[in-house]
Amino acid sequence: MLEQIKKNIERIKSKGATYVDTRWYPYEEKNSLVMWNGNLKNNEFSRESGVGIRVLYKGAWGFSASSDLSDLDAIYDKAYDNAKVAAERVTFPVRLAEKDAIIATFDSPNKINPFEVPLSDKVAFMKEVDDMLNKPGIAQRIASLDFVKKQIVLVDSEGTEIEKNITEVFSQMQILGLDEAGESHTRKFTLGREGMMTRGWESIRKDLFAENAERIVSEMGEILVADPCPKDNRSVIILPDMMYLQTHETIGHALELDRILGYELAYAGGSFVTLDDFGSLQYGSPKLNARADATLENSPGSFGYDDDGIECSNNMLIDKGVLVGAITGRQMVEEANAKSGKQIFKESGGTNRATSFYRVPIERMTNINIDPGDDGTLDDIVANTEKGLLVSGEKSWSIGSNREQFHFATESGWLVEDGEVKGMVKNPTYKGDTLKFWNSLSAVGDKSTWKVAYIDNCGKGQPNQVMQLGHGVPVCRFDDVTIGE
Amino acid sequence: MKEKIIQTLRELRNYAVEKNYEVAIFYQEEDSYLMRFANSAISLNTNEKLIRLYIDAFSGNKKASYTLITDINKIDEMKQGVDTVAEMVEHSQPLSYTPTIPVFKGDFIDEEGFDADLAYISNAERLKFFNDASEGMETEDIKLSGIFSNGCNTLATINTKTDHVLYFKLSDAQATVVLSHLKLKWEVSAEQSAQKKFELDPNKLNKDLSFLLDRYQNDEPQQVPLGEYDIVFGPAATADMLSMMGWIGYSGGSMKRGFSFIGEDKVGEKVFSDKFNLYDDPSRLETFPFKQDYSGIERKEFPLFVKGVFQKFVWSQDDADEFGQEPTGHEVMHRSIVLKTGDKDVGTLEELVNMPREKDILYIPFLHYMNIVNPSKGVLTASSRFGALLLKKDGSVVIPYNVRLTQSLLDLFGEKVAWLSKHETIFNTSMSYGIRNPTALVLPTFIKVDGLEISHSNTSY
Ligand SMILES: [Zn+2]
Numbered sequence: 003m004l005e006q007i008k009k010n011i012e013r014i015k016s017k018g019a020t021y022v023d024t025r026w027y028p029y030e031e032k033n034s035l036v037m038w039n040g041n042l043k044n045n046e047f048s049r050e051s052g053v054g055i056r057v058l059y060k061g062a063w064g065f066s067a068s069s070d071l072s073d074l075d076a077i078y079d080k081a082y083d084n085a086k087v088a089a090e091r092v093t094f095p096v097r098l099a100e101k102d103a104i105i106a107t108f109d110s111p112n113k114i115n116p117f118e119v120p121l122s123d124k125v126a127f128m129k130e131v132d133d134m135l136n137k138p139g140i141a142q143r144i145a146s147l148d149f150v151k152k153q154i155v156l157v158d159s160e161g162t163e164i165e166k167n168i169t170e171v172f173s174q175m176q177i178l179g180l181d182e183a184g185e186s187h188t189r190k191f192t193l194g195r196e197g198m199m200t201r202g203w204e205s206i207r208k209d210l211f212a213e214n215a216e217r218i219v220s221e222m223g224e225i226l227v228a229d230p231c232p233k234d235n236r237s238v239i240i241l242p243d244m245m246y247l248q249t250h251e252t253i254g255h256a257l258e259l260d261r262i263l264g265y266e267l268a269y270a271g272g273s274f275v276t277l278d279d280f281g282s283l284q285y286g287s288p289k290l291n292a293r294a295d296a297t298l299e300n301s302p303g304s305f306g307y308d309d310d311g312i313e314c315s316n317n318m319l320i321d322k323g324v325l326v327g328a329i330t331g332r333q334m335v336e337e338a339n340a341k342s343g344k345q346i347f348k349e350s351g352g353t354n355r356a357t358s359f360y361r362v363p364i365e366r367m368t369n370i371n372i373d374p375g376d377d378g379t380l381d382d383i384v385a386n387t388e389k390g391l392l393v394s395g396e397k398s399w400s401i402g403s404n405r406e407q408f409h410f411a412t413e414s415g416w417l418v419e420d421g422e423v424k425g426m427v428k429n430p431t432y433k434g435d436t437l438k439f440w441n442s443l444s445a446v447g448d449k450s451t452w453k454v455a456y457i458d459n460c461g462k463g464q465p466n467q468v469m470q471l472g473h474g475v476p477v478c479r480f481d482d483v484t485i486g487e
Numbered sequence: 488m489k490e491k492i493i494q495t496l497r498e499l500r501n502y503a504v505e506k507n508y509e510v511a512i513f514y515q516e517e518d519s520y521l522m523r524f525a526n527s528a529i530s531l532n533t534n535e536k537l538i539r540l541y542i543d544a545f546s547g548n549k550k551a552s553y554t555l556i557t558d559i560n561k562i563d564e565m566k567q568g569v570d571t572v573a574e575m576v577e578h579s580q581p582l583s584y585t586p587t588i589p590v591f592k593g594d595f596i597d598e599e600g601f602d603a604d605l606a607y608i609s610n611a612e613r614l615k616f617f618n619d620a621s622e623g624m625e626t627e628d629i630k631l632s633g634i635f636s637n638g639c640n641t642l643a644t645i646n647t648k649t650d651h652v653l654y655f656k657l658s659d660a661q662a663t664v665v666l667s668h669l670k671l672k673w674e675v676s677a678e679q680s681a682q683k684k685f686e687l688d689p690n691k692l693n694k695d696l697s698f699l700l701d702r703y704q705n706d707e708p709q710q711v712p713l714g715e716y717d718i719v720f721g722p723a724a725t726a727d728m729l730s731m732m733g734w735i736g737y738s739g740g741s742m743k744r745g746f747s748f749i750g751e752d753k754v755g756e757k758v759f760s761d762k763f764n765l766y767d768d769p770s771r772l773e774t775f776p777f778k779q780d781y782s783g784i785e786r787k788e789f790p791l792f793v794k795g796v797f798q799k800f801v802w803s804q805d806d807a808d809e810f811g812q813e814p815t816g817h818e819v820m821h822r823s824i825v826l827k828t829g830d831k832d833v834g835t836l837e838e839l840v841n842m843p844r845e846k847d848i849l850y851i852p853f854l855h856y857m858n859i860v861n862p863s864k865g866v867l868t869a870s871s872r873f874g875a876l877l878l879k880k881d882g883s884v885v886i887p888y889n890v891r892l893t894q895s896l897l898d899l900f901g902e903k904v905a906w907l908s909k910h911e912t913i914f915n916t917s918m919s920y921g922i923r924n925p926t927a928l929v930l931p932t933f934i935k936v937d938g939l940e941i942s943h944s945n946t947s948y
């Protein structure tokens with residue numbers, strides 16, 4: 003197969019293509035289990051394989067994919083034809099930033115292959131979780147396990163030959179309770195890194211789920227009898243299981259360079275950030291240090307090499323509040339530098355990824371992290387807060403098309419008064435303007451508050467692509483935020 | 488190809504019957520093409536041809552599923568899939584109810600929605616359509632984005648209870664043309680969908696965009712003060728709100744699971760404005776309808792709300808099995824949602840802009856990033872985008888920076904509804920997360936809702 007791929011790459015190059023690559027997925031397997039109120043509603047296994055081919059011709063991309071490898075030549079021809087037509091409407095001819103030709107292998111860290119664990123063990127685990135959640139006042143219980151295992155072979159016309167073997171494990175448990183008025187409230191726990199440095203079946207730790215099941219059931223009991231969230235302006239203290247999404251939506255997506263350059267305007271939207279902003283925009287308060295770190299050990303946002311064949315790296319996005327970097331790939335850094343007339347980006351940040359063999363690589367978040375700060379523990383931050391709302395667990399999120407403003411609802415919220423956590427409130431929400439919000443960042447928790455959350459369903463692009471990534475974030479506090487709307 | 492698909496399904500079924508398996512097999516084949524534009528260029532030109540086979544196995548109360556992306560010639564791989572899922576189900580865990588394997592009364596073949604000319608439109612034609620739709624509008628600062636997506640979707644199903652086959656083949660095309668100002672960051676858009684090639688009309692898109700572009704280039708943009716507004720929603724916004732209602736409103740499963748704002752006791756009760764008449768009507772061909780569902784149940788006009796009164800919940804097969812209900816023919820990829828028109832004679836944006844008015848009216852054609860804040864109360868939140876206008880009562884027009892609405896469906900379609908346009912628009916919502924799923928709603932072109940609060944207003948785009 004590899005020989006056939008290389009021969010075809012050469013063949014298409016000889017027809018005038020300036021760049022050709024192939025992602026061959028010998029296999030991608032998924033196993034998804036959902037237990038709902040003790041019923042194993044989903045017990046799904048899937049398998050796919052195929053190739054995706056990118057051709058660059060006269061500055062335009064063509065792409066073609068198929069699971070039918072019986073006529074490989076035809077898939078290459080189709081990609082080439084697609085590029086030729088695209089070349090009829092070019093405004094800024096695509097060129098790719100320099101890179102080294104890498105020949106390498108990447109294996110994601112894991113000990114126990116979840117696909118070799120008997121179904122009975124997985125079901126027994128879910129049953130145990132279900133039992134832990136089956137408590138008075140809990141109307142619905144959902145436990146899920148998702149496993150992914152894939153092999154990706156990337157070959158390109160610049161000498162790249164990379165094999166990636168990736169195993170992912172995702173898990174969540176969620177409960178729903180109905181209050182006296184019949185209104186529903188949810189609470190969940192999503193498996194993150196939790197100190198674990200590998201991500202096989204071993205990361206499904208019963209003690210962790212037991213501890214968190216007890217916590218969310220107890221919180222639900224309080225939510226059901228809580229008073230409504232007040233409507234006012236106050237400080238908001240955000241725990242990592244919500245802070246990850248705040249970071250995702252208002253730093254991550256806003257700093258995808260293709261979005262900034264207008265490549266997502268047909269659907270997902272743009273960004274309030276412009277090329278002139280790099281190096282000068284005060285994105286947040288000086289307490290804010292954010293980075294795209296694809297070298298973070300054990301996270302779905304660390305994948306060795308991106309689909310352009312660039313080695314994963316760790317890049318500052320926001321340095322002491324000032325915007326300094328973006329989420330970048332080979333094509334966009336060239337275009338951004340050319341359009342701004344200066345070298346904003348030295349090289350590709352290595353973030354180009356496709357969700358499957360049949361989709362084209364685009365810039366995706368890696369691990370978009372916020373560095374721990376020096377404002378102490380959660381207790382310290384609460385002790386220093388006069389009037390606040392402490393929030394945890396995302397419930398809904400909606401963001402403006404240029405990522406300029408947002409509205410979030412969370413599952414849990416506690417009022418904070420005079421340095422103390424008071425009772426819970428129902429239906430907590432907060433909203434804000436992105437820049438004003440980040441500039442009101444007044445406390446960043448220390449390492450003890452920093453956690454890595456996993457995301458397995460970030461959507462972007464047309465056709466839509468769902469991606470897996472991570473966020474390492476501390477507890478943060480923002481001042482003068484509108485809540486309760 | 489149809490014969491080959493049906494023959495393959497029968498062969499797989501016979502294989503399963505011989506081995507005493509109980510399985511249902513679902514075949515999906517798609518041939519999709521997408522030309523994507525950004526910065527006035529073709530940023531991506533792509534196609535994917537994929538065959539997916541979904542196999543469910545049953546064993547008493549136990550169920551398991553296996554999906555593979557495969558090829559029609561790989562019968563051995565498919566048979567292996569049947570064996571795999573039959574093995575999986577033995578180790579599965581019994582459900583508290585017995586899942587139904589439907590018995591089809593006969594073969595059902597529906598290719599009415601297929602047009603080969605549209606499905607296999609050429610690259611050159613796609614490009615020409617876009618060039619025509621955007622002709623004369625691009626400048627140094629105003630750039631073209633959008634998509635031209637077309638393709639064909641074939642679905643077929645069989646199971647071990649019956650050797651009858653259900654077979655559906657659909658084609659569709661959808662074009663979204665966006666013009667955006669690089670520096671000012673505003674965006675206007677126009678959309679079109681087609682079931683037959685002759686329906687494609689790039690000049691109509693060009694005309695719609697020219698009108699909006701003219702307003703956006705010549706009228707003053709401003710921040711809209713917070714407060715209550717009379718709002719006219721366009722079809723994209725209405726379609727989005729109704730899609731949410733399909734999930735947290737009249738779905739029986741969602742209601743039973745606590746994710747609905749309509750309780751079991753609301754059947755026969757007035758929930759919305761008496762101007763609100765909502766149907767699932769598979770006789771409307773514009774909606775890419777399923778005339779039978781995958782359980783083989785014939786689908787007929789299904790009233791959801793009549794004069795605002797809630798009629799009945801919809802029950803998919805699995806929800807019906809679990810909650811002891813009769814399935815209602817809703818085991819489909821999408822419903823055929825029709826919101827009946829009203830009596831206001833406003834059919835175009837130009838007519839809306841020129842309509843005499845006593846108060847300012849905010850026109851919101853499109854809602855961006857809608858999400859559910861509180862399912863029990865039907866509360867949604869979203870922001871305006873793409874061509875919103877503030878129609879001042881003095882007849883002038885202002886371009887509003889984007890605003891956020893956080894409102895309950897109970898208000899959006901309740902007593903605050905002032906009027907529904909008597910003109911109909913077909914709005915395509917095919918944009919799917921995974922597999923191709925041509926879908927459209929039939930809607931009044933405009934809906935006016937009075938006294939809705941704007942909770943957030945941008946100071947720029
Ligand atoms: Zn995302």
